[in-house]
Amino acid sequence: MIIDLRSDxxxxxxLGMKEAMKNAPLGDDCFGEDPTVNALEAKTAALFGKxxxxxxxxxxxxxxxxxxxxxxxQHEVICDKTSHVYNYEGGxxxxxxxxxxxxxxxxxxxxxxxxxxxxxxxxxxxxxxxSLVSLENTCNKGGGSYYSLQQLSEIHQAAKEFNLGMHxxxxxxxxxxxETGDSPAALGHCFDSISICxxxxxxxxxxxxxxxxxxxxxxxxxxxxxxxxxxxQAGVIASAGLYALDHHVERLKDDHRRAKAIGSAISKLxxxxxxxxxxxxxxxxRLGEQKKSxxxxxxxxxxxxxxxxxxxxxxxxxTHLDFTDEMLERVEAVLIKMA
Ligand SMILES: *Cc1c(COP(=O)(O)O)cnc(C)c1O
Numbered sequence: 066m067i068i069d070l071r072s073d074x075x076x077x078x079x080l081g082m083k084e085a086m087k088n089a090p091l092g093d094d095c096f097g098e099d100p101t102v103n104a105l106e107a108k109t110a111a112l113f114g115k116x117x118x119x120x121x122x123x124x125x126x127x128x129x130x131x132x133x134x135x136x137x138x139q140h141e142v143i144c145d146k147t148s149h150v151y152n153y154e155g156g157x158x159x160x161x162x163x164x165x166x167x168x169x170x171x172x173x174x175x176x177x178x179x180x181x182x183x184x185x186x187x188x189x190x191x192x193x194x195x196s197l198v199s200l201e202n203t204c205n206k207g208g209g210s211y212y213s214l215q216q217l218s219e220i221h222q223a224a225k226e227f228n229l230g231m232h233x234x235x236x237x238x239x240x241x242x243x244e245t246g247d248s249p250a251a252l253g254h255c256f257d258s259i260s261i262c263x264x265x266x267x268x269x270x271x272x273x274x275x276x277x278x279x280x281x282x283x284x285x286x287x288x289x290x291x292x293x294x295x296x297x298q299a300g301v302i303a304s305a306g307l308y309a310l311d312h313h314v315e316r317l318k319d320d321h322r323r324a325k326a327i328g329s330a331i332s333k334l335x336x337x338x339x340x341x342x343x344x345x346x347x348x349x350x351r352l353g354e355q356k357k358s359x360x361x362x363x364x365x366x367x368x369x370x371x372x373x374x375x376x377x378x379x380x381x382x383x384t385h386l387d388f389t390d391e392m393l394e395r396v397e398a399v400l401i402k403m404a
Contacts, residue, residue, distance in 0.1 A: 066369060066392065066395065067369050067371070068370045068371065068388065068392045068395060068396060069371045069387070069388075070327075070348075070370065070371060070372050070382035070384065070388065070396070071371050071372060071373045071381075071382075071383070072265075072373070072383050072385075073237075073265045073266045073320070073346060073383045073384070073385035073386075074264055074265060074385075075385060075387060076264075076268040076270075076385050076386045076387045077270070077387060078268070078269070078270050078305055079268065079386070081308065081312065082269070082305050082308045082309070082312075085304045085305065085307065085308040086301055086302070086304045086305050086308075088304075089101040089300045089301060089303070089304030090300065091298040091300040091301065092298065092300070093297050093298065094120075094295070094296050094297060094298070094299045094300070095295050095296070095297060099297075099298060099299055099300040099303070100300065101299075101300025101301075101303045101304045101307065102120050102296075102299050102300050102303040104303075104307060105118070105120055105274065105303040105304075105306050105307050105310075106118030106119060106120055106274060108307065108310060109261060109274040109276055109306075109310070110274075110276040110277075112249045112250070112253075112310070113249045113250060113252070113253030113259055113261075113276050114249070114250035114251075114253040114254060115253055115259070115276040115277055115278065116277070116278050116279045116282070117277065117278065117279045117281075117282035117283075118275065118276045118282065119274065119275040119276075119282050119285050119286055119289060120272060120273075120274055120296075120299060120303055120306070121272070121273050121274070121275060121289055121294050122271055122272065122273070122294060122296070122302075123264075123271075123272075123273055124149075124234070124236045124260055124262040124264075124265075124273040125153075125154045125155075125157065126273065126289065126292060126294050127260035127261075127273040127274065127275040128149070128150050128154060128157075128199075128232075128234050128260050129150075129154060129157045129158075129161050129162075129292070130275060130285045130288045130289050130292065130294075131232050131258040131260055131275055131277070131285065132150065132157075132158055132161070132162050132164070132197065132199065132232065133161050133162045133288045134258070134284045134285050134288060135196065135197045135230040135232060135257070135258070136162045136164040136196050136197055136230075137162075137163075137164075137194075137196075138162070138163030138164065139163070139193055139194060140162070140165075140193060140194045140195070140196040140197065141164060141165045141166065141167050141186060141192075141193035141194065141195045141196065141197075142158060142164055142165070142166050142167065142196075142197045142198075142199050143166075143167045143169060143176070143180070143181055143184050143185075143195065143197070143198045143199070143229075144166060144167075144168060144169065144176070144198070144199040144200070144201075145168065145169055145170075145171040145174050145175070145176050145200075145201065145204070145207075146168035146169060146170055146171070147171075147174050147204065147206035147207060148168075148174065148199065148200075148201050148204075148206075148234065149205055149206075149234055149236065150199050150201075150234055151166050151168060152206070161292070164193075164196075164197075165193045167184045167186075167195070169184055171207075172207075172210075173204060173206075173207030173208060173210040173341065174201055174204025174205070174206050174207030174210055175200075175204060175207065175212055175216065176198075176200065176220070177216065177219065177220065178219040178220050178222065178223040179223075181198055181220055181223040181224060181227075181229070182223050182226075182227075185227050185229070195227070195229060196229060196230060197229055197230040197231075197232060198220065198224045198229050198230070198231050198232070199232045199233075199234060200212070200217070200220065200231070200232070200233050200234065200256075201233075201234040201236070202217075202233060202234075202235055202237070202238055202241045202252075203237040203238075203240050203241045203344070203345050203347070205236070205237070205347065206375075207341075208341035208342070208343070208344070208347050208349035208381075209237070209240065209324070209343070209344050209345035209346055209347030209349075210341075210342070210344050210345075211240070211241035211244055211245065211344060211345060212241065213245060214245060214247050214251055214252065214255075217252065217255040217256075218254075220255070221254075221255040221256070230257050230258070231255060231256045231257050231258075232256065232257065232259070232260075233252075233255075233258070233259040233260065234260055235259045235260055235261045235262070236260070236261075236262040236265055236273075237262070237265055237266060237345065237346070238252070238259065238261055239261075239266060239267065239314050240266050240317055240320070240321070240345040240346055241345065243314075243317040243318050243321065243345070244321065244344065244345060253276070257277060257278070257281065258275060258276070258277040258281060258285075259275070259276050259277070260273055260274075260275050261273060261274050261275075261276065263305070263306035263309050263310075265385075266313070266317050266320060266346060266385060266386070267306070267309035267310070267313045267314070267386075268309055268313050268385065268386035268387075269302070269305040269306045269308070269309045270302065270305055271302045271305070272302055272303065272305070272306045274306070313386060316386070317346070320345075320346040320384040320385060320386075320388070321343075321344075321345050321346055321384075323346075323384045323388060323390070323393045324343050324345065324346045324347065324348050324382075324383075325343045326393055326397065327343075327348045327382055327384070327393070327396060327397070327400075328340055328343035328348050328350075330396070330400040330401065331348060331350050331400065333400075333401075333404055334400065334403060334404055335404065336352055336353050336355055336356035336361075337350050337351070337352060337353070338351050338352060338353040338378075339351040346383055346384045346385065347381060347382075347383050348381070348382040348383070348384075349375060349379060349380070349381050350379065350380055351378050351379045351380075352378045352379075352380065353378075354378075358374050358377075358378050358379070358380060359374075361380065362374065362380065365399065368395075368399045370395075370396055370399060
């Protein structure tokens, strides 16, 4: 039994999901004729209280397309310094949008309304034009931390005061909603655009949906095309996303419970210097100098448990659909042995 805790992207489609993929009605989506893609876009948009959706192969693409629609060259995006859009999208904001980034030192990836107000550039020619705030929820580098609706509406208010767009990198937004209990539409109200991954905790093999207004998505569709993301019978994969929305949202709490249990086992290891609070499905911890992270990862690997380094001496484990209670027991036993 291999236990893969490297990422919640490690999931394989379930039998039910494969069945849905096999039976999906299809058409050419570049003609807008794939009924399954259309259904996924409409369903996701409606959930978040938005008019329209755009299905893309990756969350990187939904983020980059959205930022491109929100900005012009010489514009600037405010985001946390650990954010995915800045760190893990290959410099895409500069490359695709010709925009610069103002990074903010938030709390485990979460910025606040004061950060927004304090980082808006003056309106003279010396400065880039601040035009967008991009948040992440949950925050990957923050160890799965999430925003309260109150925090989001304060940031939204600050952004609107200064006419800034609000984008959410919601790769794991359903993990956040599972904890806050807020409706997707209430969260959606705080943003102009949201990118939602189907291939993380939701367990689909591929895909991300961008939701926003009709006008925004019309522009986004054109940008997706120029990035090479205009797909044909994409209902084959969109069907997996639809299935995931119907069957894999409620169960995210199980991933969070298992992550907390791993966190509890980790906290008992003397060589662990710091364990981040386990808020959702990500367990992030830093080892003391006496234990090299390579050695720790090797020891886990010898017991068929995979985790990833996440910065100097820091390790990340992520729970997901393919991580069972039986596997949890195994991980707990292996960790106890290391204490
Ligand atoms: C996974 C992820 C994305 C999208 O990444 P892809 O590799 O393109 O699927 C975006 N934002 C965050 C925070 C993520 O964890």
